[in-house]
Amino acid sequence: MSNSIPDLPAAYRVGIDLLRDKVGEKSAYEWDDHKAAGLPMIVACTHCTMTMAGASALIDVDGYIWCADCAETRGA
Numbered sequence: 754m755s756n757s758i759p760d761l762p763a764a765y766r767v768g769i770d771l772l773r774d775k776v777g778e779k780s781a782y783e784w785d786d787h788k789a790a791g792l793p794m795i796v797a798c799t800h801c802t803m804t805m806a807g808a809s810a811l812i813d814v815d816g817y818i819w820c821a822d823c824a825e826t827r828g829a
């Protein structure tokens with residue numbers, strides 16, 4: 754597997770999946786797409802405050818944003 758995102762509990766959703774659900778499959782998601790999905794283009798991790806693209810962020814069931822490292826450590 755060349756995927757850089759580790760296996761995660763089902764409780765997390767990846768931002769890109771949220772975008773696909775809301776605005777459909779696209780090769781690139783623009784500002785309006787993020788707005789429609791309710792996901793900022795740049796987000797900060799709830800725990801370490803690292804900023805990242807909304808599309809690669811992990812969102813838990815409560816709507817909090819996590820980076821891959823913190824999500825993994827947290828183990829929810």
Ligand SMILES: [Zn+2]
Pocket residue numbers: 798799800801802803819820821822823824
């Ligand atoms: Zn983090």
